[in-house]
Amino acid sequence: MRGVLFEWDIQNMQQKDSWLLPDGIEEILPEDARHLESLRHKLLELFACWGYDLVIPPFIDFLDSLLTGSGHDLDLQTFKLTDQITGKMLGVRADMTPQVARMDAHNLKHDWPTRLCYVGTILHTLGDPLEKTRSPMQIGAELYGHAGKESDVEVIRLMLEMLAITGLLNVHLDLGHVGIYRALSRQAGLTAHQEGELFDVLQRKARPELAELMESYTIANDLKAMFLKLPELNGGLETIDKARAVFVKADEDVKQALANLEAIAGQLTSRFPSLPISFDLAELRGYHYHTGVVFAAFVPCVGREIARGGRYDNIGAVFGRARPATGFSADLKLLSVLSKQSFQVEQRELIFAPYSDDAELNEKVRDLRAQRQAVVQQLSGQTGSAREQGCTSILEKENQNWVVKPLASATAPGVALLPASLQS
Numbered sequence: 001m002r003g004v005l006f007e008w009d010i011q012n013m014q015q016k017d018s019w020l021l022p023d024g025i026e027e028i029l030p031e032d033a034r035h036l037e038s039l040r041h042k043l044l045e046l047f048a049c050w051g052y053d054l055v056i057p058p059f060i061d062f063l064d065s066l067l068t069g070s071g072h073d074l075d076l077q078t079f080k081l082t083d084q085i086t087g088k089m090l091g092v093r094a095d096m097t098p099q100v101a102r103m104d105a106h107n108l109k110h111d112w113p114t115r116l117c118y119v120g121t122i123l124h125t126l127g128d129p130l131e132k133t134r135s136p137m138q139i140g141a142e143l144y145g146h147a148g149k150e151s152d153v154e155v156i157r158l159m160l161e162m163l164a165i166t167g168l169l170n171v172h173l174d175l176g177h178v179g180i181y182r183a184l185s186r187q188a189g190l191t192a193h194q195e196g197e198l199f200d201v202l203q204r205k206a207r208p209e210l211a212e213l214m215e216s217y218t219i220a221n222d223l224k225a226m227f228l229k230l231p232e233l234n235g236g237l238e239t240i241d242k243a244r245a246v247f248v249k250a251d252e253d254v255k256q257a258l259a260n261l262e263a264i265a266g267q268l269t270s271r272f273p274s275l276p277i278s279f280d281l282a283e284l285r286g287y288h289y290h291t292g293v294v295f296a297a298f299v300p301c302v303g304r305e306i307a308r309g310g311r312y313d314n315i316g317a318v319f320g321r322a323r324p325a326t327g328f329s330a331d332l333k334l335l336s337v338l339s340k341q342s343f344q345v346e347q348r349e350l351i352f353a354p355y356s357d358d359a360e361l362n363e364k365v366r367d368l369r370a371q372r373q374a375v376v377q378q379l380s381g382q383t384g385s386a387r388e389q390g391c392t393s394i395l396e397k398e399n400q401n402w403v404v405k406p407l408a409s410a411t412a413p414g415v416a417l418l419p420a421s422l423q424s
Contacts, residue, residue: 024127024134026333034348036137036336040119042165043139043332047117050158052141055116057099063089068098068318077124092123096138097327098315104144105321113145119332128304133333140309140329147324149260152293152311153267159307159328160272163297166339168306172276172298173268176283177261178290178310180243183253184226188219198227202282205231222249233281237265243281257292264293285310295328299338306330306338351404352386352394353377364395364402 021027028036044054060081067075079092093099096118104114119139127134141158143151156173163171181202185195194217201209210231214224229246233239240262247254265277285294285308292311299306309328353365355378368375376389386394386407393404 022134024124024132026133026135028333032336032340035340036333039166039336039339040139040332043162043335044117044119046161046165047141047158050115050141050154050161052115052117052158055100055103055118056120057093057096057103057118059120060090060092061099063091065102066091066093066095066098068101068315077126079123079125094122094124095329096120096122096140097142097312097329100142101144101315101323101325102319104142104325105317105319105323109321110145113143113151115141115143117141133331136331137333138329139332139335140327142325142327144323144325146326147313149264149267149293151324152264152326155309155326155328156264156268156295157271159295159297159309159330160275162330163307163335166335168299168335168338170300172278172300174278174280174283174296174298174305175261175265176280176285176294177257177292178284178294179257179260179292180247180254180281181230181284182291183251183257184223187251187254188217188223188227190217190219199284202230203284205282207231226250230282234279234283236278239279239281240265261293289315292326301341302334302338306334347392348390349374349393350389350391351375352389352391352407354395355380355382358402361395361397361402368404 048054063078063080066078074094077094079094081090081092082088083090100116100118104110104116108114117140119137121135122138124134124136128136141155143155160171160173181199185198190198198210198213201213210228214228217224226246226249233243233246235242240258243258244255247258261279265279268275268277283294285296289312290310291313294308294310296305296308298304307328307330309326311324311326313324314322315325351368351373353361353375356362365375365377375395376391391407393406395402396405397403398405
């Protein structure tokens with residue numbers, strides 16, 4: 001008897017909690033799903049108008065492919081499993097960028113610039129500290145085969161256009177350049193351990209620790225001074241002039257990176273005069289992945305970036321073809337939520353058709369659906385009125401013809417399941 005009760009308790013608990021989802025995994029209900037799908041369509045149309053072709057990477061891939069280039073930073077974020085057919089390790093994609101780079105390098109093999117875009121769910125083992133989600137819907141665009149600042153400007157412009165279509169206001173752009181830190185590290189002759197140690201301190205903006213590290217490193221005092229000044233090099237356009245003074249004794253690579261950053265900012269300012277642009281030369285997001293300019297978009301109502309990107313040259317080398325590359329990505333689910341806050345969501349037009357074998361009615365329903373109008377047809381014996389089902393209009397027979405009427409003007413007050421013409 002005790003065993004039976006114990007089994008009943010387990011079954012009862014399973015039934016009680018069967019609706020729960022894993023932490024950081026969300027489901028999207030009809031109204032939000034419609035809005036998200038509408039936004040997805042608009043953004044892909046935007047990308048297509050800029051010449052970006054849609055690709056669809058696989059949800060599961062060989063782990064080595066997923067951990068190429070940017071993938072090494074995503075190792076802890078990637079769910080891993082064993083392929084029962086080959087015995088090799090597979091991973092659930094945590095970022096689609098390496099997969100898209102493989103398509104450019106291995107499948108397309110163009111000599112000219114290639115523009116690709118993508119959208120799809122990715123999966124993370126850990127959620128974002130602020131958003132908590134572990135299943136973002138990544139949307140992005142990548143431009144391969146051009147190493148100049150013009151391609152960086154193009155993808156940033158496309159990102160800004162994407163945010164404009166989303167309806168976001170007061171967008172702020174943050175620019176950095178990982179090439180500055182890379183060049184300073186080479187000039188200082190830092191070991192791989194020292195470079196990683198210093199990178200961690202700079203990311204946390206831990207100035208006391210930075211000072212201690214500089215004391216412990218056997219490098220030139222001029223270079224120590226440059227590293228110590230890096231966290232202070234943030235702000236508006238004046239940051240570039242401050243940086244020139246700080247890096248006066250730096251190698252030419254540092255000065256070229258700074259000039260590249262200034263030129264990109266100048267082109268963006270000429271196209272978007274009212275766009276707030278700030279600089280942070282100690283911002284090293286994606287350091288092990290990016291090779292040049294990095295950028296991120298912010299809005300006041302969100303405590304983290306809503307879109308980000310940068311240059312990541314040579315990622316395709318492991319796939320047999322090194323190509324310069326630049327691009328950006330965002331979480332479509334986050335953009336959809338922010339878009340709903342920016343726009344008043346229009347009520348969906350939904351027509352209610354009564355249950356009937358009337359051939360003319362059924363033909364009318366077919367015609368309306370062929371015109372891309374939404375029609376829900378009553379089922380025999382169902383409960384719920386047209387209004388309760390979210391309908392805004394109803395099909396009624398008038399002068400031997402089936403016509404669409406607003407619910408407010410329907411014959412039956414309160415709109416029952418059947419319109420007045422079919423009620424006994």
